[in-house]
Amino acid sequence: MASVAKDGKGWRILFVAPDGKRKTLRLGRVDKKTAESIRVHMEALLAARISGLPVQQATAAWLNTIGETLKEKLARLGLIDLQPAASMTLKTFLEDYLARRTDAKPSTVVHWRQAARCLLAFFGPDRPLANISAGDALDFARWLKTSAARLNRYADANLGVPLSPNTQAKRIQDAKQFFQDAVERRLLSKNPFAKLSGTIRSNRTRDYFVTPEEAAKVMQACPDAEWRAMFALARWGALRCPSEILALAWTDVDWERGRLRVPSPKTAHHAGHAERIIPLFTEVRQALEELWDKTPEGTVYVINRYRSTAVNLRTQLERIVRRAGLKPWPKLWQNLRATRATELVRKYPQHVAAAWCGHTVQIADKHYWQVTEADYQRAIQYPSTIEKVSSSVAGNVRFEGGTESGTPVAQNAAQSVPAPRGKLEKVESQGVFNYDVVQHGAQRNLLLQNNLVGDGRLERPTSTL
Numbered sequence: 275m276a277s278v279a280k281d282g283k284g285w286r287i288l289f290v291a292p293d294g295k296r297k298t299l300r301l302g303r304v305d306k307k308t309a310e311s312i313r314v315h316m317e318a319l320l321a322a323r324i325s326g327l328p329v330q331q332a333t334a335a336w337l338n339t340i341g342e343t344l345k346e347k348l349a350r351l352g353l354i355d356l357q358p359a360a361s362m363t364l365k366t367f368l369e370d371y372l373a374r375r376t377d378a379k380p381s382t383v384v385h386w387r388q389a390a391r392c393l394l395a396f397f398g399p400d401r402p403l404a405n406i407s408a409g410d411a412l413d414f415a416r417w418l419k420t421s422a423a424r425l426n427r428y429a430d431a432n433l434g435v436p437l438s439p440n441t442q443a444k445r446i447q448d449a450k451q452f453f454q455d456a457v458e459r460r461l462l463s464k465n466p467f468a469k470l471s472g473t474i475r476s477n478r479t480r481d482y483f484v485t486p487e488e489a490a491k492v493m494q495a496c497p498d499a500e501w502r503a504m505f506a507l508a509r510w511g512a513l514r515c516p517s518e519i520l521a522l523a524w525t526d527v528d529w530e531r532g533r534l535r536v537p538s539p540k541t542a543h544h545a546g547h548a549e550r551i552i553p554l555f556t557e558v559r560q561a562l563e564e565l566w567d568k569t570p571e572g573t574v575y576v577i578n579r580y581r582s583t584a585v586n587l588r589t590q591l592e593r594i595v596r597r598a599g600l601k602p603w604p605k606l607w608q609n610l611r612a613t614r615a616t617e618l619v620r621k622y623p624q625h626v627a628a629a630w631c632g633h634t635v636q637i638a639d640k641h642y643w644q645v646t647e648a649d650y651q652r653a654i655q656y657p658s659t660i661e662k663v664s665s666s667v668a669g670n671v672r673f674e675g676g677t678e679s680g681t682p683v684a685q686n687a688a689q690s691v692p693a694p695r696g697k698l699e700k701v702e703s704q705g706v707f708n709y710d711v712v713q714h715g716a717q718r719n720l721l722l723q724n725n726l727v728g729d730g731r732l733e734r735p736t737s738t739l
Contacts, residue, residue: 275317278309285309287316292323297351312344319353338463342404362461364406365399371452379539380583381517389448392418403456411466414449418442440474447472476640482603483646484509484613495598499565500579504587505594506561508607511552512614512631514540515607516587522576524569527554527562534558538632552630615642 276289284303291297299316301309318333329337337345337354348354368390372383396414397406418437437445450467457465489509496502507513507522517539526535532554541547554562565576580587592602603609611631615638618627628635631642 275320276313278306278313280306287313289316289320291352292320293352299347299351316348316353319348323353338460340463342463362403363399364397364401364403365394367403367456367461368393368452371455385444386448386452389445390452392445393449393452403461406453406466408466408469411449411453411470415442415446415470418445438477440477443472443474446470447474480604480609481612481644482605482609483616483644484603484610488598488600491598491600492595493561495594497594498579499561499568500577501590501594503561503565504577504580505591505610506558508610508614510555510557510614511536512611512618514538514611514632518632520575520577520581523574524566524576525574527566527576529554532559536632541632547632550629550632612642612644616644616646619643 276287279286279288283300285301285306285308287299287301287309289297289299299312301312315333315336318330321327322329322333328334345354372386372390375383375386378386393414396417397410419442446467450465450470450472453462453465453467456462489505492505493502496505504515504519507519508515511534513519513522513536518536521537521539522534523537526537528534534552534554535549536552537549538547562576569578575581580590588606591606595602595606605612615627615631615633618630619638621627622630624635624638628638631638633642
């Protein structure tokens with residue numbers, strides 16, 4: 275059905291098309307083995323055209339591996355249908371993708387649209403989808419890093435503000451997802467963004483611990499009870515804003531048992547993580563009670579005035595913080611949540627604190643738990659563990675180097691005796707961040723030493739009778 279021949283310009287394949295006309299596919303200066311391989315697949319394509327049957331699996335797989343140039347030649351010869359990607363523009367494809375993803379959350383679609391606008395701003399809306407190569411994708415990644423790629427919300431005009439490293443990574447991540455969809459739909463043979471990294475890394479330089487004193491000032495500066503409730507839910511309840519706070523209904527508040535059911539849209543797609551139960555912390559309860567007294571009967575949601583997507587809660591909180599006489603901290607809402615996560619892990623076991631915040635211990639350690647100024651102040655008040663003891667007990671009492679408080683421990687356990695009731699308290703560790711096991715004004719406690727030594731010996735004092 276087809277034959278291979280060679281002339282001065284290289285190898286070519288001669289065949290008779292289904293319409294009876296003789297046609298030629300010029301391959302150029304390739305080796306004979308490659309030309310023969312292409313001839314075999316061309317015969318399979320011809321057979322499929324004549325019989326009207328599907329193309330053989332091996333040939334279909336081969337079509338997905340060849341370049342766009344050879345595909346266009348086969349299409350002009352009538353052996354295959356021209357793939358839509360050859361004429362589909364980037365804008366058309368992105369609009370089609372966003373329209374098809376009705377399963378995604380609205381907040382996710384917002385991020386996708388931002389990535390799509392960056393792609394259109396760099397490549398242009400009329401750029402053919404098939405003409406974007408791996409090199410072009412690399413140029414796009416460089417543009418995100420070196421150019422001011424933050425676009426205006428309502429136009430594609432550049433605002434002159436560079437993107438943060440994590441935002442750049444998210445744009446790459448989304449672009450990779452878009453083009454992978456094109457590959458799976460056979461619009462492209464390979465993903466030009468496949469080798470680019472879109473890893474999101476934690477930026478701990480923007481951590482900020484919102485102290486109780488600062489939080490109290492912000493509460494006083496809030497304009498109404500709803501704002502005080504939102505701030506309290508984020509600062510002392512560790513709720514995500516806006517997703518979890520706006521999803522909270524009055525039926526989620528269990529006043530009698532002191533519980534709060536928190537719907538979590540962000541983690542709802544994970545089995546068993548659609549909601550969590552947290553204590554009704556004192557600060558949260560006070561704010562909710564104030565709002566409850568002012569809420570009309572029959573109201574469903576806790577927060578009502580600020581539910582519109584047009585309301586920018588971050589900028590409003592920024593104004594409230596300034597009204598309180600404070601400088602707005604980075605990541606306004608997220609650092610409120612991180613602050614509470616840090617407080618909780620000091621007082622409760624790690625798995626409890628993480629469960630109440632709605633994340634894993636690993637995520638909390640990576641993104642939320644912070645080392646605060648209070649930790650340093652508490653640490654420098656610990657007594658030295660290299661202090662000298664009196665000569666009378668120097669050979670019998672030592673200090674455990676691994677203890678934070680420097681509590682003396684007798685070397686000879688056989689000679690130790692139980693302490694009188696009420697003298698010693700059993701302290702259980704509350705996790706690696708729990709420093710409350712030692713009181714703020716802790717002093718070196720020689721109580722154990724006094725009970726054991728008595729009149730200077732390590733043995734119990736003998737009776738005088």
